[in-house]
Amino acid sequence: MNTNQNPPQDNTTQDPIVTQLQADLAAMTETAKRAMADLQNFKRRTDEERGEIQVFANRKFLEALFPALDNFARAFGSMPEELKSNEWVKGVEAIESNLLKALTDLGLEVIDQIDVPADPHRHEMLMEGDGTAGHVVQIFEKGYAFNGKTIRPAKVMVGKL
Helix, strand or coil, X not given: CCCCCCCCCCCCCCCHHHHHHHXXXXXXXXXXXXXXXXXXXXXXXXXXXXXXXXXXXXXXXXXXXXXXXXXXXXXXXXXXXXXXXCHHHHHHHHHHHHHHHHHHHCCEEEECCCCCECCCCCEEEEEEEEEEECEEEEEEECEEEECCEEEECEEEEEECC
16 A cells, blocks of 8 residues: 555645635726726726817817818908909819818718708708798808717798788
8 A cells, every 4th residue: 555645635624825815816807807897997087088088179170270261251242253264263272172072071061051941950041031930041151060969059040921
């Protein structure tokens, strides 16, 4: 008979060190799970905040451009007939057109439609006049929306007939 063999272990009694190590492992596992969940929540919140900051910055940038866009529209709207065929004027019109196209491609929408139902989210109704009741009959100042959200409502006259 071999006397170097270890006596059979009783599975009902565990070494207190093993028990403590198992408890420590369970506690560390729980801590790691919570840390991972906290990290995922932090990443989600950071991404949301980054998106909000980007939208805010885009909005501020666009709002700074609106006076220039309005001035382009006023200048071209009051241009004398004899200047309309001038090559330099055509170049400036092309610049304005390219700028508007670039902004439109980025998500800017011009609110300047006539004979559409007045929408308080898209139109600032300044007065009533002759025309279809509740419809935009004249635009005093173009409005703008960015990615579907109105940044500046169009200033309009609404029909009352």
